[in-house]
Structures are given as C-alpha cells and as structure tokens.
Amino acid sequence: VPSVIDQFSCHSAGSRLPVSCHCIEKSGMTVVQCMSRNLEKIPSDLPRDTVVLLLASNHITHIPSHAFKELHYLQEVDLSNNEIETMDVGAFQGVSDSLLVLDLSNNRIQSVPKEAFARLQAKISLSNNPWHCECTLQEVLRELRLDPETVNEVICHTAVQEEYAGKPVIQVLDSGINFCNFHHKTTDVAMFVTMFGWFTMVIAYVIYYVRHNQEDARRHLEYLKSLPSSSQISKDFDTISTVL
Structure with missing residues (x-):
C-alpha cells in the first residue's frame, strides 16, 4: 500500500507535470508516464521524487547535459523508440549513482561522447541503433x-573497418579486434602523408631556388662577357696617346 507521503507527493506534483504526462504510484514508487505523447524534448518540470520515468515512443532527438539532475531518486528511464541522435557529456550527471535501468534502444544514435555515461552503473540497452x-x-x-x-542486437551499422559492418559489436570486440589500433594507424598514415607533402614542397622550392640562381648567374656571366676587356681598353688608350 503506498504511503501517505508517496500519494501526497505524486498527486501534488500534478500541477508541475507536463500536460501530456501523468503521475501514478506503483509499489510505493512515483512513476511518471509520458509515453507516446509527441514530446520533442525531455521535460524539465518533473516531480523530484520520480523513481521511474517512461518517455518511450516520442520524438525526442537529444539528451542535454544534466537532463535529470533534480531527480535524485531516479532508478529507471525508458527512452526507447525515440529519434535520439545525440547526447551531451554529462547527460546523466546527477543520477549516475541511483540509476539502475536505462533503455536507449530503437533510436538513431551513431556515436556518443566518451564521457556521456561517466560513472553510470545502470543496466543499459543500446540495441537497434x-x-x-x-x-x-x-x-x-x-x-x-x-x-x-x-547485447547481441547492438550492431555495427558502419565501421572504420568496413568488413565489420553488420556484425554485433560484442562479437567483433570479443574476437580481439581493436578499433583504437586502427585509429592510431590511420592517424600515423595521415601524419606521414602530411609530412611527405611538406617535404615535397620544400624540395620543390630548393630546386626552384637553385635553378633561379643558376639562371641569374648565367645572365650575369653573359653580361660580363659582353663588356670590353681591360686589355682592349688599355690598347685603345695607348693608340689615343700615340696619336696625340
């Protein structure tokens, strides 16, 4: 039987609920039901004693940072069958210690920030993304x-190594594949290509500089050759002196 406090908390929270949600008591826990209500974002005005939050089958596309920070008793969140594509770092900050179940299945998630699930101990469903x-x-x-x-429904839709696309992630990782090694190799190749490009540019510049200097030297030498020699000038001067 729900306690008087639980009933009062749930009922009195009605004015703070989104109009499309409703609050019920189940086994003494506050359950907020917002399923199939055409929501486009996670409501911010939820009862602080919410234990179970049902947001499945809406049109939510993003989980912002601190989305549940005021819900300190939150144990279960169902966000399945939405249109979630992105989530911020710290999306579950504030509930990482209390949350026990998180359902993100059947969304549009391709990747998540490394710290998105920091310290989260909940059992998580990530299937069909x-x-x-x-x-x-x-x-x-x-x-x-x-x-x-x-877990076997968490599939690599695409992969940095194309041969693993379409395979369960857990199967790929259990086989000893390390995508991080591939990432480092790709980075090394990119650095090598960049360095080779710079080296080629330097060599090309040196060759151009040498050839340009050679051409200047050749033109200067031809100019010097075109000038009268000192012996010819001396002979001309002697001839002028004799005449005088």
Whole structure:
C-alpha cells in the first residue's frame, strides 16, 4: 500500500507535470508516464521524487547535459523508440549513482561522447541503433554494463573497418579486434602523408631556388662577357696617346 507521503507527493506534483504526462504510484514508487505523447524534448518540470520515468515512443532527438539532475531518486528511464541522435557529456550527471535501468534502444544514435555515461552503473540497452564502430565507441562500451538480453542486437551499422559492418559489436570486440589500433594507424598514415607533402614542397622550392640562381648567374656571366676587356681598353688608350 503506498504511503501517505508517496500519494501526497505524486498527486501534488500534478500541477508541475507536463500536460501530456501523468503521475501514478506503483509499489510505493512515483512513476511518471509520458509515453507516446509527441514530446520533442525531455521535460524539465518533473516531480523530484520520480523513481521511474517512461518517455518511450516520442520524438525526442537529444539528451542535454544534466537532463535529470533534480531527480535524485531516479532508478529507471525508458527512452526507447525515440529519434535520439545525440547526447551531451554529462547527460546523466546527477543520477549516475541511483540509476539502475536505462533503455536507449530503437533510436538513431551513431556515436556518443566518451564521457556521456561517466560513472553510470545502470543496466543499459543500446540495441537497434545505427552505431558507427570506432575507437571511442569501443572505449565507451568497455565501461558499460550492457543488458545481456539485448547485447547481441547492438550492431555495427558502419565501421572504420568496413568488413565489420553488420556484425554485433560484442562479437567483433570479443574476437580481439581493436578499433583504437586502427585509429592510431590511420592517424600515423595521415601524419606521414602530411609530412611527405611538406617535404615535397620544400624540395620543390630548393630546386626552384637553385635553378633561379643558376639562371641569374648565367645572365650575369653573359653580361660580363659582353663588356670590353681591360686589355682592349688599355690598347685603345695607348693608340689615343700615340696619336696625340
């Protein structure tokens, strides 16, 4: 039986709820139900004693930083079947210690910031998102407690190594593939190409400089050759003296 305090908290919070949501008591917990309500963002005016937050089947596209910071009793968040593409660093800051279940399945998430799930211990469902498998995602997943029932549905939609596209992320990582090594190799190749380009430009400039100086030297030498020699000038001077 819900306690008087729980009932009062839930009912009195009604005026603070978004008009499309409603608050119920279930096993003594405050449950806020906002499913299938055409929401485009996570409501900010939720009861502070919310324990379960149901936001599935809306049109939410982004999880901002501190989206749930006032909900210190939050244990479960269902954001499945939305249109989420991005989330900020610190999206779950403030609830990382209390949150037990997080459902982000069936969204449009391709990648997440490395610190997006910092210190989060919740069981997380990330299935049926168009993941791009690369180094950052590998490092993020290494720190998460993925839902074992849906972990095989976390698929590499695309990957830095194309042969792994279409395969379960966990299968790829368990096979010993390290996307971070590939990332470092790609970076090394890019640096080599850049350095080679600069080196080529320097060599080209040196060649141009040498050839330009050679051409100037040749023209200067031809000019000197065109001038009367000192012996010829001396002979001409003697002839003039004899005549005088």
